[in-house]
Amino acid sequence: MKKEREETRTHIVEDYYCDECGEPSRNVWGHPYVCHICGRHFCDKHIHRQYDPWGGDSVDYYCYSCWDIGEKYRKEIEEIELEYDNKKEQKEKEWHFEAIEVLKKEKKI
């Protein structure tokens, strides 16, 4: 025997709000904006978007507190990257130079 009865289920919906101003934290897909470092939620106005410096379409989100603290670190990181690039370039030049010298000595070129 089958009997039908009505059952009401509770459906939990999570809404996120900006930790700065209390406005809803929601992007176009309905997901909240989350700071990459502290994990708090922010609205459109209170989140900083950091686009991929290499031109890709990835984007990291930071709250302004975490982003501002990072200023000196970002400068240092930039310097390290520059130094690394220069060293790498130098080593490649040395390698290419030596390769050509070896062939010259062996009179192959």
Ligand SMILES: [Zn+2]
């Ligand atoms: Zn806000």
Ligand SMILES: [Zn+2]
């Ligand atoms: Zn943060």
